[in-house]
Amino acid sequence: MAYVPLADQEQELHHPHSWVTKYVFSQDHKVIAIQYGSTAVAVGVVALVLSLLMRLQLGFPETFSLIDPSSYYQAVTMHGMIMVVYLLTALFLGGFGNYLIPLMVGARDMVFPFLNMLSYWVYLVSVIILMASFFAPGGPTGAGWTLYPPQTSMAGTPGHDWGIILMLASLAVFIVAFTMGGLNYVTTVLQARCRGLTMMRLPLSVWGIFTATVLGLFAFPALFVAAIMMAFDTLLHTSFFMPAIIEAGQPLDTAGGSPILFQHLFWFFGHPEVYIVALPVFGLVSDIISTHARKNIFGYRMMVWAIIAIGGLSFIVWAHHMYVSGMNPYFGFFFATTTLIIAVPTALKVYNWVLTLWEGDIRMNVPMFFAIGFIFTFIHGGLTGLFLGNVVIDLPLSDTYFVIAHFHMVMGVSPVLVFFAAVYHWFPLMSGKMYNETIAKWHFWLTFLGAYAIYLPMHYLGFLGVPRRYYALGSTDFIPESAQALNANITIAALIVGAAQLLFLFNIIWSLKNGKKAEHNPWGSASLEWQTPDVPPVHGNWGPKLPSVYRWAYDYSVPGAHQDFIPQSTPEADEPTVDEQHFDPDHDQSKADI
Amino acid sequence: MALAVVIVILVVGSIIFHFASPWWFTDIAADWGTVDFVIDVTFWVTGFVFIAVNLFLAYCVWKFRQAPGHKAVYEPENSKLEVSLSVVTAVGVVLMLAPGLFVWATFVSPPDDAYDVEIIGSQWQWQFRYPGADGVLGTADTQYINEANPWGVNPEDPNGQDDVVIDGNEMHLPVDTDVRGLLRSKDVLHNYTVPQFRVKMDMVPGLVSYLWFRTTASGSYDIMCEEMCGIAHFMMRGNVVVEPRADFEAWLAQQPTFAETQSVAAPSVAAGQQAYAACATCHGPNAEGNQALNAPRLAGLQSWYLERQLNYFKTGVRGGQNDSNGAMMAPMAMGLDDNAIRNLSAYIASLPARPATGTITDADIDNGARIYSRNCAACHLDNGEGTWYTDAPHLAGMSDWYFVNQINNFRQKIRGAHANDLYGEQMVWMATAMADQDEVEDVAAYLNSLR
Secondary structure, three states, X not given: OOOOHHHXXXXXXXXXXXXXXXXXXXXXXXXHHHHHHHHHHHHHXXXXXXXXXXXXXXXXXXXXXXXXXXXXXXXXXXXXXXXXXXXXXXXXXXXXXXXXXXXXXXXXXXXXXXXXXXXHHHHHHHHHHHHHOOOOOOOOOOOOXXXXXXXXXXXXXXXXXXXXXXXXXXXXXXXXXXXXXXXXXXXXXXXXOOEOOOHXXXXXXXXXXXXXXXXXXXXXXXXHHHHHHHHHHHHOOOOOOXXXXXXXXXXXXXXXXXXXXXXXXXXXXXXXXXXHHHXXXXXXXXXXXXXXXXXXXXXXXXXXXXXXXXXXXXHHOHHHHOOOOOOOOOHHHHHHHHHHHOHHHHHHHHHHHHHHHOOOOEOOOHHHHHHHHHHHHHHHHHHHHHHHHOHHHHHHHOOEHHHHHHHHHHHHHHHHHHHHHHHHHHHHHXXXXXXXXXXXXXXHHHHHHHHHHHHHHHHHHHHHOOXXXXXXXXXXXXXXXXXHXXXXXXXXXXXXXXXXXXXXXXXXXXXXXXXXXXXXXXXXXXXXXXXXXXXXXXXXXXXXXXXXXXXXXXXXXXXXXXXXXXXXXXXXXXXXXXXXXXXXXXXXXXXXXX | OXXXXXXXXXXXHHHHHHHHOOOOOOOOOEOOHHHHHHHHHHHHHHHHHHHHHHHHHHHHHHHOEOOOOOOOOOOOOOHHHHHHHHHHHHHHHHHHHHXXXXXXXXXXXXXXXOEEEEEEEEOOEEEEEEOOOOOOOOOEOHHHOEOOEOOOEOOOOHHHOOOEEEOOOEEEEEOOOEEEEEEEEOOOOEEEEOHHHOOEEEEOOOOOEEEEEEEOOOEEEEEEOOOOOOOOHHHOEEEEEEEOHHHHXXXXXXXXXXXXXXXOOOOOHHHHHHHHHHHHHHHOOOOOOEHHHOEOOOOOOOHHHHHHHHHHHHHOOOOOOOOXXXXXXXXXXXXXXXXXXXXXXXXXXXXXXXXXXXXXXXXXXXXXXXXXXXXXXXXXXXXXXXXXXXXXXXXXXXXXHHHHHHHHHHHOOOOOOOOOOOOHHHHHHHHHHOOOHHHHHHHHHHHHHOO
């Protein structure tokens, strides 16, 4: 499997001939990656603005109430769905997956370039459909991003007529786009690796993206059928998810369906989705930490198996989102157990990141700031997951701000910090320019500290019992006035963090034109994507001859080597190799005579 | 370097915040101290990991920062270390999971002799049902739900006849009692949460879910809906009063049984007509209202709504401080007994509803329509006729000046904030959908234009 003779043959690449085929309808994975990434970020900015509108409402309900209850729930819904699916999934798989897979596996492109192009344009269509719902009569759906029936199509929910249909259509189209891209990523990793690049020599970025894509190919179909069934319920008045119910005093003509069935389908997709985002993040951050610590990733094999184990386990934990859903409560025993088991491989990944720093030679470059910031936020978000996963603790905390705080730490802040780390890390490769370091560091501090100021206190609102998805707290006997003051502070922190992202956008756009010219492989990275003859790599990536690989991607600070890294493409004859011995735990490599 | 210091500060700061935070679990009012125990255990384990791993992280960032002559050590893996870390982690997981599962086992199996109470959720109200003398709840189903039977109790089931039914947002429970809540929903997903009880469960249309708890402390606690249920989700509030058994029994005895609610004699419209003579002075012979006397049009309002408002005026829920117009109404309602209120309401509801003349001239009716359809129609319906189901009064064609007046009262919490106004707080907050006075008038004009 490792060696694909075809890859070495002269290939007829479909070289672009015009500006349109080069930059618009491009089949080059790098252009497609940037199209995917920019679209995702653009739609992410919409979701960010929605979150700030919600924060203003929550923080200053009397003075800065810019939205009515209806728009609040629409903002809740669109913010969540955009961030999870249209931003994070598209960004890490469509963006980084596209950019890095062919370069990291030493291929000229994805194996199906046309399909790859199609994937982006179909994704764009899904985004346009989604955005169209803002302009549809009644506006976008306000059912919450989980789209739980029966309320999705009922009169008491904003966007119950047009909004929900556009949402379901958009999701279905997105899944088509994802499938086109996903099949490409998986096939490319399996079939297009260059000579010598065994699976166990792949950078963890590729492992993370590859495994996440496999998860997506299994998980998204569940969402797809759920969306189709819900569209039937809404348009054709079937009863897949609809029992006999009353709408505004009148009985609906539905019977026998189960709202909980939808929740099972949704979370059968929804939980793996967490790891569809997280696994690429794990991979990218592993490579960034290793490179800037000038040290191999610690416990590579364990890291690979942890990715696979987490991926596998992620399919049998979904009902931990449903402990208090009214499903048979005896399921709680099983799902609590599987959920807490998943903590073990996840914790190992954290240990190994920190142990990679141990005895390293850490370069505090901007990507490293974000990567270490990620370790901190991910530890925090991971540990609070142990509260929610441990079924009984879900009784008081489910549907409170603790849940919001938990998943924003683990699935919002953490991946986004890695996104920034990865953009800063690969920006010199993608653009051939360097970013402005001062602005980037300001961006880091404001984002990292600001995000913690938002989410740490939010957990405590959850302990208090403040429910999520409340447009206003109203009067209660258990929420003190001080909670409102805390909410105001959280809003201020959120506004600062939101504004800080302008630094990032400015830095990237400004540096594209005015940035210092980047030297070749500025971080001294050993992995293959930095070894292209041209920077940025041109169409076809490798010039006339494909690279060959002789070692894993983490030969940093190898004793006896000429410099503190050895590119994967360096033959054994030119530099020492410890490949044969480096999996021997009792062998003290530092003293090895090599 | 700076980052190492910041991580240490964040760790220490988080610990300080944790202990200094005034935001913490409410005082527990149910016998679920075991849940709090599992939370404590989880805090200790995760707290230890949080501190240990982050301090180690900070140490590495500081100690192994780039320095001249410094070189990283090449150490691809260390199986012994990795295995022992896995084992330690697994032990930590077991420490948290084991007590968690034990407590869950008690939660999923309520005691056999627990007191059954049915809790019903609907958009955006609560209803309750208690077993009658036979100790058994009758069957219920969505198909039986109508204005006279909002609980959906099966009228054919003999077990249900003596069930005590509550059509309101307040339930009572005896203290020191195992209670099993049987949860039903009439429309969408809802959730029954009382923070002080520590437990919650979704209410799902089409099935009966349950939770149980042993009440341990008397008091009055908020019931919150914690599963998103539509636009007024955040205002789906109720109240549970936990009290000594004797008080509870006395309260229960005052509540109607299902059979009683089904056999109430029809109110006398004729008697209501006679009594209305006193009202006609201000509200007009056909209850068409009179702005000069601050008397709104009443014709068109539903009888259940009129009854409730008259009771509010009578008991001081409305017409209190700052409500000068309401204060004129309050003494009028004082002299009415329950029967008189029913008769009067039935008569007014029977009057022909002729739209009130509009008084607002320069409003943007389209904007009013937009705001109304987005935020108000969910309860008051698209045509503004209101419905018993959401406790929403008829609004179409009513006096626009009075609407403006009342919305302003809601916004200033003159109306709707009284502890016994179980439905009014929803309007306090929904009224914020109209951003300013102009928008209030836009909606008022729109409603006045509806026929």
